[in-house]
Amino acid sequence: MAASSAKHDVFQAIADPTRRKLLKLLSSEEMPVTVISGHFPISRTAVSKHLRVLADAGLVKERKVGRETRYKLEPQPLYELKDWLQFFELYWENKLGALKRLVESDEQDL
Amino acid sequence: MAASSAKHDVFQAIADPTRRKLLKLLSSEEMPVTVISGHFPISRTAVSKHLRVLADAGLVKERKVGRETRYKLEPQPLYELKDWLQFFELYWENKLGALKRLVESDEQDL
DNA sequence: ATAATATAACACCTTTTGGTTTCATGTCAA
DNA sequence: TTGACATGAAACCAAAAGGTGTTATATTAT
Incomplete structure (x- = not known):
């Protein structure tokens, strides 16, 4: 082990x-x-x-x-895991949400 | 492998x-x-x-x-990980909460 | 048809992992 | 102090993991 x-x-x-x-x-x-x-x-x-x-x-x-x-x-180290996971949340949940954010930022550029 | x-x-x-x-x-x-x-x-x-x-x-x-x-x-399976992690969030957040309370009470002691 | 390319499939090797049993050490209770 | 208990440490083992190099097979380009 x-x-x-x-x-x-x-x-x-x-x-x-x-x-x-x-x-x-x-x-x-x-x-x-x-x-x-x-x-x-x-x-x-x-x-x-x-x-x-x-x-x-x-x-x-x-x-x-x-x-x-x-x-x-001692739960602290699990933070690292959460951070890591956060990166991918973008991809599963809101493909739509991400798109929305993108669109909104584009709108601000207008 | x-x-x-x-x-x-x-x-x-x-x-x-x-x-x-x-x-x-x-x-x-x-x-x-x-x-x-x-x-x-x-x-x-x-x-x-x-x-x-x-x-x-x-x-x-x-x-x-x-x-x-x-x-x-294919990010879907990461959901399981998130769920698992969620259980423990309770514990680390409490810890932070407890720390915050401690700090605040110390300030009051001054 | 033939040669080149992309990748999966094998066979093999070494280190790590999860597990065991046995032994050593420290602590508590009589 | 002597014995029982809690745990860590050590030696050992089988299987899995990570890696390699070498076929085999399908597809594309010439």
């Missing part, structure tokens, strides 16, 4: 379905690894590695509490 | 930087593979495989014109 020496980016981090489920799970509540693992059919170690990838991408924050490590969603 | 027998999903398709560049490149104009390859440092075959992954995810549309195959962006 992800050895995680090099920083992972958001796009790659969310590519995996398990990691996406992790993000949702950790969105509301902070949780220790053991509890998190209970929600997945894979081993605790595997979950731990996914968490590492997410942490690398900055999507999750770790906090040590006694002998456990608790994880929580 | 992606053999592409099983359908690829959008999240996986956009995970690769080359594929993201492909999407941008194909957003404005329809292009045949050879022209597309000119924009990348990798082999034409590699580009072709990336295009296949994108097509699998429905992000790109192929059209045969004579002996060439032209590719164009």
Whole structure:
């Protein structure tokens, strides 16, 4: 899995379905690894590695509490995704809207 | 690379930087593979495989014109991504909101 | 008909990824 | 202090991913 020496980016981090489920799970509540693992059919170690990838991408924050490590969603990096997506919105939604804007700017030129 | 027998999903398709560049490149104009390859440092075959992954995810549309195959962006599947993202907007906006409240209360303390 | 072009299809290679099991370390409770 | 628990780390594995180069096939131009 992800050895995680090099920083992972958001796009790659969310590519995996398990990691996406992790993000949702950790969105509301902070949780220790053991509890998190209970929600997945894979081993605790595997979950731990996914968490590492997410942490690398900055999507999750770790906090040590006694002998456990608790994880929580850190949504900021998703901004990058939103920005990226915004570029394409032009193309799907309003082909009409884009045309309208174009026409309007042309009108101003008149 | 992606053999592409099983359908690829959008999240996986956009995970690769080359594929993201492909999407941008194909957003404005329809292009045949050879022209597309000119924009990348990798082999034409590699580009072709990336295009296949994108097509699998429905992000790109192929059209045969004579002996060439032209590719164009098909932005619809990005909707899924937007929906997914929307869930998390709640969390980061709250955070910003919370920060704003914090700053404001600090100002009031002065 | 023949040569050149565009691209898909194969076969192959290396690195990464998702997963496992086992071991080491740190912390809490008795 | 001794044992149980939580987690990280390490070693390992199979499959997928990204890449290459080499055919094969269809289409266009001469």
